[in-house]
Amino acid sequence: QKDNRHQHVRFSREANQNAPHTSSLYKKPFAESFEETPLLVAVLTYMGYGILTVFGYLRDFLRHWSIQTCHVAREKEEQKDFVPLYQDFENFYTRNLYMRIRDNWNRPICSVPGAKMNLVERVSRDYNWTFEHTGRVVKDVINMGSYNYLGFADNTGACADAAVEATEKYGVGVASSRCEMGNLDIQEKLEQLVARFLGLESSMIFGMGFATNSMNIPALTGKGCLILSDELNHASLVLGARLSGSTIRVFKHNNMQSLEKLLRDAIAHGQPRTHRPWKKILIVVEGIYSMEGSIVRLPEIVALKKRYKAYLYLDEAHSIGALGPNGRGVVDYFGLDPKDVDIMMGTFTKSFGAAGGYIAGKKDLINFLRCHSHSALYATSMSPPVAQQIITSMTIIMGEDGTTLGADRIRRLSENTTYFRRKLREMGVVIYGNDDSPVVPMMLYMPAKIGAFGREMLKRNIGTVVVGFPATPIIESRARFCVSAAHTREMLDTALKATDEVGDLLQLKYSRREQPLPSLGWMAKESLLQD
Incomplete structure (x- = not known):
């Protein structure tokens, strides 16, 4: 079998023996179509x-x-x-x-x-x-072409009404970055809600989804680091990896044998010429690949990441809100512990009917990004009505509005x-x-x-x-x-x-x-x- 996408691929429990949080996975057949x-x-x-x-x-x-x-x-x-x-x-x-x-x-x-x-x-x-x-x-x-997965991109309803109220209270723009004069209480409220929604310690929001990837990956890796990237990763991930100055190696799409081979070679041989150990190995994948419609084989990637002591960057732009029994993305879909993902990234442009993106993880990680991310230091902060749109839609998804609409x-x-x-x-x-x-x-x-x-x-x-x-x-x-x-x-x-x-x-x-x-x-x- 030359590629794991050929025919119908059914993933087995045996692939997750080394992952402590994956023992109860795959309660239903998980199939991927490719001809x-x-x-x-x-x-x-x-x-x-x-x-x-x-x-x-x-x-x-x-x-x-x-x-x-x-x-x-x-x-x-x-x-x-x-x-x-x-x-x-x-x-x-x-x-x-x-x-x-x-x-x-x-x-x-x-x-x-x-x-x-x-x-x-x-x-x-x-x-x-x-x-x-x-x-x-x-x-x-x-x-049939919109990313409006949960139908929140409407001009009527609770989200629209809340956005109008936020516009009347705050205005439509901030005209400053977060670290200068652009930090509002509604943005901090959204960050706390995102962290709670994902089950992580802390989160940080950005005004543009593309910049969330392209401007934050360079803050996390640099020279002497290795990025292992899926061959079908989005352009924003590719640009961020190139801007970081890290060494980039590409593995076949959703192919765990290809990824493991790269991990083994990276640890066995180290950096080129010097053969020193890599300062950091970062695996970069997406939740749902927007051109293929395929879901990342996350349990197996988590198992490999733990086995080889690497870090995992997960882009949930298309999967957050659209997958999982609670709408919490591919981690929720597989029943994994969100703490097994080191850097959790996603956008608000799809399921939430808004704009911008987020990065969530440990509090130390988020505090580091607040000081070193170009997107945080130089970009204009998120518009208040956009933030309110996300807060309202996310509250509905979580069921905290008192209804079962989400x-x-x-x-x-x-x-x-x-x-x-x-x-x-x-x-x-x-x-x-x-x-x-x-x-x-x-x-x-x-x-x-x-x-x-x-x-x-x-x-x-x-x-x-x-x-x-x-x-x-x-x-x-x-x-x-x-x-x-x-x-x-x-x-x-x-x-x-x-x-x-x-x-x-x-x-x-x-x-x-x-x-x-x-x-x-x-x-x-x-x-x-x-x-």
């Missing part, structure tokens, strides 16, 4: 990119001789002798392929981005280099996720990720189908996100559905019906997995039993 790209599809995909490349260079030749207008940014003639401002291949891809499917992205939303939304209609007369608004609005588009949303998200994934699998399309992950990638493969899928779904009033190279491997272009607790069963059925129609139209049903027989009605089952 190899069919050979014919892979060949046709490479051929498609090859044809696009040939025509792209032909168009560049026409642009060079001013036969065709060039819209893309280029260096001036006097700049070409120096270091180029623009990378040639990235520019080539942007001007020859990205622009052909650009109408699927950056589309203006003119309503609340909830379960349904309104989109501004626009047209292009120059192959998506510029757009003109028609003045019309595409109404009631089912939003528990109901967590349960509904889990039911919607299971239902949507099962129906897609029965449909015959290829989907990736864990059965409990609300991020559902559906494989498109061929470049021409990326834009076509987004357009055809929008014609049926379904808003989706389509993703291609370089955000994914070149032969693994995909559409990414994000399931929400705000979706009703009728909305999901409408989206599934549209996906089925477009799947037939574009021939997207690539799955070679055996499909279950059509379910019989209960009357037919009874008659068969009687016979």
Whole structure:
């Protein structure tokens, strides 16, 4: 088995023998779906990119001789002798392929981005280099691309009312960093609530989720330290690791054999040239991987981390609120002790319907970051109404508002996720990720189908996100559905019906997995039993 993602992977209890808090894990099957790209599809995909490349260079030749207008940014003639401002291949891809499917992205939303939304209609007369608004609005588009996992991104309800009150009391902005004149009691209240929600000693909040990773990892590691990073980690984690100056080594996605080999080699050989022991070894992983829909194999990583005396940095941007019986993320999902994770990071931009991020852990760690984190020292502190939005939504999730609304949303998200994934699998399309992950990638493969899928779904009033190279491997272009607790069963059925129609139209049903027989009605089952 070349990769742990192939076929259905079921994790066993034996993998966690060395972890003291994992003895009661895996009470239910834990499966991850992955299918190899069919050979014919892979060949046709490479051929498609090859044809696009040939025509792209032909168009560049026409642009060079001013036969065709060039819209893309280029260096001036006097700049070409120096270091180029623009990378040639990235520019080539942007001007020859990205622009052909650009109408699927950056589309203006003119309503609340909830379960349904309104989109501004626009047209292009120059192959998506510029757009003109028609003045019309595409109404009631089912939003299948938002990270609004628990449905808190609304303009009505308890969260919105509390945010309005906070705006009237504090204003909309602080205009200062926390360490100067930007520290408010509402921010301290939120930090205490986050620590209590996660079951940790202390926490610290930041105004931007991306900066939470990119600006705090350099404060935690430096020269002489080793970072072991999953190959599919988010760009913010990659940037933070590079800025730290640490040595970076990458292990295969969710592959524990690859991670353990790197840990053994790091301890056996030490630093390059000097062979001195590493000052610090930091394992960096995510809870849910946003492009794969896979859940981190956290119990096994915790066991390895303890065995080899490393540190663990867990990014719960997509998993906090969306996983676990209490909505406390992947740690809650596996029933682990949160203290087994050294640095717990997450964002408020998804399940909480707000903005910003947090880092939680031991009190000594948080006190250190308050003095050394660039994001804490230089960035503007979190807006008060945003902080109040998070406080209210988190209180609802915890059930401290006196209702069962939070528990109901967590349960509904889990039911919607299971239902949507099962129906897609029965449909015959290829989907990736864990059965409990609300991020559902559906494989498109061929470049021409990326834009076509987004357009055809929008014609049926379904808003989706389509993703291609370089955000994914070149032969693994995909559409990414994000399931929400705000979706009703009728909305999901409408989206599934549209996906089925477009799947037939574009021939997207690539799955070679055996499909279950059509379910019989209960009357037919009874008659068969009687016979």
